[in-house]
Amino acid sequence: MESGVNQFAIETIDLKKVFSDWWGRARVKAVVDLNLKVRYNEIYGFLGPNGSGKTTTIKMLLNLLHPSGGHAFVLGGKSTDAAISRRIGYLPEESYLYRYLTARETLDFYGRIFGLPGSVRKNRIDTLLEMVGLSGMGSRQIGTYSKGMMRRIGLAQALINDPDLLILDEPTSGLDPMGTRQIKDLLVELCRRGKTILLSSHLLADVEDVCDRIGILYGGRMQIEGPVRELLQHRGQVQITAGELKLQTREKIEALLREDGSDYQISSPMDKLETFFVNTVARAQKTQPTSGAGAGTGIQGFLAVQPKSPQQEALDRLVSANVHTEKIKEDVQTEKSRTRQETPAAKKELLAKLTQMSFSAEDAKAVTTEKPTAVPAKPAAPIRKDLLEKLAGRDQEPNGQTEKTGDPGPGGSPDA
Amino acid sequence: MHSIWAVARNTMAQAVRMKIAAAVIFLLLALLPMMSVITTGDGTLLGKLQSFSSYGISLVSFLLSILTISMACFTLSSDLHRRTLDLVVTKPIARCQIVLGKFLGVMVLNLILLAGFACIVYGLTMAMPSLTDSDPAQQAQAETEFFTARKSVSVQIEADAVAKRVEERIEKLKKEGQMPDQMSLSQIRQTLTQQEQVSEKSVELAAAKEWDFQNVFPPRDPNAVLFVRYKLLASPDPPNEEIFGQWRIGDFRQFKMGIQKFKTPVYAVEQSDSVRTIHEIKIPAAAVAEDGHVTVAFFNSPDYNVSTVIFEQMEVLYKVGSFGTNFFRVVLLIAVRLIFLAALGVSLSTWLSFPVAALCSLNVFFAGLVNGFFMEAIGSLGAFLGLVYQFTIRWMLHIIPRFDGPYSPTDYIVSGEVLPWLFLIRAALLTLGVQMLLLLAVGIWIFHRREIAKITV
Numbered sequence: 001m002e003s004g005v006n007q008f009a010i011e012t013i014d015l016k017k018v019f020s021d022w023w024g025r026a027r028v029k030a031v032v033d034l035n036l037k038v039r040y041n042e043i044y045g046f047l048g049p050n051g052s053g054k055t056t057t058i059k060m061l062l063n064l065l066h067p068s069g070g071h072a073f074v075l076g077g078k079s080t081d082a083a084i085s086r087r088i089g090y091l092p093e094e095s096y097l098y099r100y101l102t103a104r105e106t107l108d109f110y111g112r113i114f115g116l117p118g119s120v121r122k123n124r125i126d127t128l129l130e131m132v133g134l135s136g137m138g139s140r141q142i143g144t145y146s147k148g149m150m151r152r153i154g155l156a157q158a159l160i161n162d163p164d165l166l167i168l169d170e171p172t173s174g175l176d177p178m179g180t181r182q183i184k185d186l187l188v189e190l191c192r193r194g195k196t197i198l199l200s201s202h203l204l205a206d207v208e209d210v211c212d213r214i215g216i217l218y219g220g221r222m223q224i225e226g227p228v229r230e231l232l233q234h235r236g237q238v239q240i241t242a243g244e245l246k247l248q249t250r251e252k253i254e255a256l257l258r259e260d261g262s263d264y265q266i267s268s269p270m271d272k273l274e275t276f277f278v279n280t281v282a283r284a285q286k287t288q289p290t291s292g293a294g295a296g297t298g299i300q301g302f303l304a305v306q307p308k309s310p311q312q313e314a315l316d317r318l319v320s321a322n323v324h325t326e327k328i329k330e331d332v333q334t335e336k337s338r339t340r341q342e343t344p345a346a347k348k349e350l351l352a353k354l355t356q357m358s359f360s361a362e363d364a365k366a367v368t369t370e371k372p373t374a375v376p377a378k379p380a381a382p383i384r385k386d387l388l389e390k391l392a393g394r395d396q397e398p399n400g401q402t403e404k405t406g407d408p409g410p411g412g413s414p415d416a
Numbered sequence: 417m418h419s420i421w422a423v424a425r426n427t428m429a430q431a432v433r434m435k436i437a438a439a440v441i442f443l444l445l446a447l448l449p450m451m452s453v454i455t456t457g458d459g460t461l462l463g464k465l466q467s468f469s470s471y472g473i474s475l476v477s478f479l480l481s482i483l484t485i486s487m488a489c490f491t492l493s494s495d496l497h498r499r500t501l502d503l504v505v506t507k508p509i510a511r512c513q514i515v516l517g518k519f520l521g522v523m524v525l526n527l528i529l530l531a532g533f534a535c536i537v538y539g540l541t542m543a544m545p546s547l548t549d550s551d552p553a554q555q556a557q558a559e560t561e562f563f564t565a566r567k568s569v570s571v572q573i574e575a576d577a578v579a580k581r582v583e584e585r586i587e588k589l590k591k592e593g594q595m596p597d598q599m600s601l602s603q604i605r606q607t608l609t610q611q612e613q614v615s616e617k618s619v620e621l622a623a624a625k626e627w628d629f630q631n632v633f634p635p636r637d638p639n640a641v642l643f644v645r646y647k648l649l650a651s652p653d654p655p656n657e658e659i660f661g662q663w664r665i666g667d668f669r670q671f672k673m674g675i676q677k678f679k680t681p682v683y684a685v686e687q688s689d690s691v692r693t694i695h696e697i698k699i700p701a702a703a704v705a706e707d708g709h710v711t712v713a714f715f716n717s718p719d720y721n722v723s724t725v726i727f728e729q730m731e732v733l734y735k736v737g738s739f740g741t742n743f744f745r746v747v748l749l750i751a752v753r754l755i756f757l758a759a760l761g762v763s764l765s766t767w768l769s770f771p772v773a774a775l776c777s778l779n780v781f782f783a784g785l786v787n788g789f790f791m792e793a794i795g796s797l798g799a800f801l802g803l804v805y806q807f808t809i810r811w812m813l814h815i816i817p818r819f820d821g822p823y824s825p826t827d828y829i830v831s832g833e834v835l836p837w838l839f840l841i842r843a844a845l846l847t848l849g850v851q852m853l854l855l856l857a858v859g860i861w862i863f864h865r866r867e868i869a870k871i872t873v
Contacts, residue, residue: 062506064869082508090506096499098426100433112422113507141433157503 009196010038016069045211046200053220089163095154099143128156147174423517461550488761489773565742565834570731634734640701643733650723660720667705763859784819
């Protein structure tokens with residue numbers, strides 16, 4: 001679709017933005033000669049501290065601000081072109097929604113702007129509300145929503161047109177950990193379906209989990225850019241993760257290492273707090289299914305409705321609902337296969353890991369019928385089956401561990 | 417188009433849900449029925465009808481104008497301020513579609529409200545005769561003078577003749593060497609012109625005056641009626657505040673030509689009228705000649721009066737249409753005003769914040785209400801000052817529409833005078849086709865170029 005000229009979903013060439021005062025004197029150089037390149041079908045993490053120019057760059061991409069110099073191309077053209085903006089979904093840094101509209105009306109409004117016919121609009125709105133976990137609250141005015149709920153509606157409106165390119169400015173800000181996890185899983189799943197995602201955030205854990213490539217912006221300049229795996233991997237260090245070791249075995253290993261003359265450290269691996277939290281809540285829900293539906297805290301409200309429909313199903317419905325975008329999607333997929341070929345082995349591995357973490361395949365169905373969140377339940381590495389059986393005596397819930405097996409970090413029992 | 421309509425619907429939802437329209441709606445719902453009960457006018461049914469319709473229409477028109485201005489200025493600037501537009505403009509919608517959608521939303525909502533309240537005023541007015549105890553004479557008077565649509569014909573002051581007389585008097589003064597030293601020539605001319613204009617309208621004691629009306633074509637119907645409407649002042653004030661008039665109305669050319677048998681009758685009316693009030697004489701329309709000529713003569717008899725009579729107003733009227741359609745046209749005239757104000761507010765708020773845009777719009781609105789007065793005032797200014805205003809204020813007054821004089825909706829209903837379609841269409845074309853489109857174009861151009869997410873440092 002890009003007629004071969006442009007191989008990037010987002011490309012900026014020497015993009016500059018200078019904010020000047022009323023007299024035209026330059027006050028702030030927000031973005032300086034930025035050359036950002038986001039390939040098709042990747043999740044690009046756009047990082048940087050507050051005020052580093054992330055949002056300004058995104059606003060220039062979307063023509064909300066006019067560049068002081070350079071060019072910004074989106075999907076091979078300018079975002080002012082209706083044919084291009086039709087394929088973009090955007091979630092701003094705060095959910096700038098009409099407070100007097102209900103969630104359903106909000107989505108209907110944006111659907112109308114895209115010119116979606118009534119039946120398609122209704123279908124999508126139902127699906128999206130379900131997907132972001134707000135299906136029971138569609139007729140409440142947005143002004144009464146909590147920040148996290150607004151964020152969910154914000155994400156839903158970004159997806160109303162089944163976009164090829166998603167530009168998300170801090171999508172998880174204000175969300176509870178469950179919501180954060182849901183959104184991350186959704187992003188990975190969308191990427192798997194051929195979408196391109198530009199994710200701006202300063203919540204590094206989120207970015208690390210989902211992004212293929214990242215770029216770190218500071219003072220309006222790109223400081224470093226590359227695949228997450230490459231940037232984060234410690235070269236010249238090896239990590240071995242094992243189950244519980246007998247003292248004897250451990251001494252043997254230590255002796256071997258000493259012989260080898262290398263520095264070493266031995267400790268028990270830690271769970272990530274997010275994983276721990278998600279597992280705890282999931283477990284609580286399993287034993288107290290009523291608390292979610294009854295309590296009016298909101299959060300539990302979403303959790304209660306969420307499991308009725310797995311995201312995957314929702315996505316299927318969303319994508320198939322629009323014939324027009326189907327064609328574009330195919331194009332993207334071809335693009336995807338090309339870029340995929342270029343990716344280094346490390347990235348392939350990373351991607352494989354990421355998709356495993358997501359809602360994909362049988363794992364999701366097994367879990368989501370009972371649990372609302374995207375906690376992968378089955379062990380990813382069959383080699384460790386024997387170790388797991390040993391662990392079973394101490395920990396009935398293997399979820400935390402499976403999470404770890406896929407991670408570049410160490411695996412092990414959560415409470416060891 | 418679907419995008420424009422989506423924005424328009426959103427704008428209406430905003431006005432309704434954020435209760436911007438609520439205050440105006442409740443005020444009108446409370447005031448209109450109450451006014452229909454408490455207004456009395458001069459005690460007659462006609463007076464009651466006139467004062468209720470006058471206040472009712474003015475109130476609806478004024479409050480909806482204010483509502484239109486505040487809605488139009490609020491909707492776009494609040495979207496910019498709350499940054500909800502940041503999201504909207506990234507969708508496949510052109511900037512001009514956003515502006516037009518906002519305009520459409522404000523316009524449609526206000527036109528719906530106008531239609532609703534116009535129906536209420538119309539219903540209350542129509543119900544008034546049956547709800548008020550009044551004698552049949554009053555009912556008949558209301559029927560002929562209020563529930564009607566009459567065309568009015570008046571006599572233009574002959575400006576050329578006045579100017580000629582002024583020049584003659586100046587020549588005479590110069591010849592006699594009596595030109596006042598402290599006044600410039602143009603000031604003298606102005607004073608003399610005013611004097612001549614007054615004398616043109618006045619009737620000395622024991623003198624008579626004739627007004628020749630052309631193009632008077634009442635319906636050819638034996639029951640058709642012709643009205644002579646006038647308002648007189650007297651100098652000095654008569655002791656009982658009344659002037660006794662001896663009137664003759666008909667085709668006077670018949671006297672001059674010495675025709676023995678008159679083709680059309682000449683009517684004689686003698687009655688006493690209070691000063692500074694509008695009166696109407698009602699005679700059969702048969703008085704008008706076939707070519708549409710009729711003369712009204714007034715004799716200021718010294719037997720009864722002691723004052724010079726000055727006619728502030730003199731016109732003849734005859735029925736040409738029904739009250740209902742005339743009322744409809746009057747509502748359309750208000751609609752033209754509201755549509756213009758909607759465009760004005762939206763256009764200004766593309767680059768001004770809410771309070772500034774609202775104040776500017778209100779200024780334009782009030783300037784429009786006194787536009788004609790300003791124009792006249794500037795016209796009568798001295799040479800130098802007039803020139804200054806000519807190049808500053810005057811052209812500004814030309815680009816803002818007029819809401820007063822013939823553009824004021826109430827006068828038509830109160831005097832039962834027809835608002836001609838032609839006039840309405842001309843007003844709509846000028847206000848909406850020229851002034852409004854210009855405003856919208858400027859607004860769209862500014863909005864198209866501005867940075868929506870502008871950050872001021």
